Amino acid sequence: MDVVRLLGVNVRHQRKLKGMTQEQLAAAAEMERSYVSDLERGTRNPSVAALGRIADALAIEPHVLLVKKPII
Template sequence: MDVVQLLGKNVRKHRKLKGMTQEQLALEAEMERSYVSDLERGTRNPSVRALGRLAEALSVKPDELLKSE
């Protein structure tokens, strides 16, 4: 699996585990909901800064968002 798709899959998984909507995650991470949607679908390449903001908003370490299971 491509790393961008893996990130998207993990963001979606952690977001749902927290019971958050894309809108809520976007608000917490200070980004647009459409950006979160694109990330989850694996159609956008995130910056390192975006990875950090998402991890913080989801209360996980950044490397958790890049782990394959």
């Protein structure tokens, strides 16, 4: 899996763990909802600053969004 797709999967997973909608995450990260949607689908290649804002909004460390999770 490429890193952009992995990021999208992890953003969606973390967002759902926090019980947030895309709209809530976008507002917390000061982004458009469509940008969050694109990230989750792996069609956006975010900047490091955007990655940091998403991680802050999710209250996690940025590297968590880039870690490949084992398939269970």
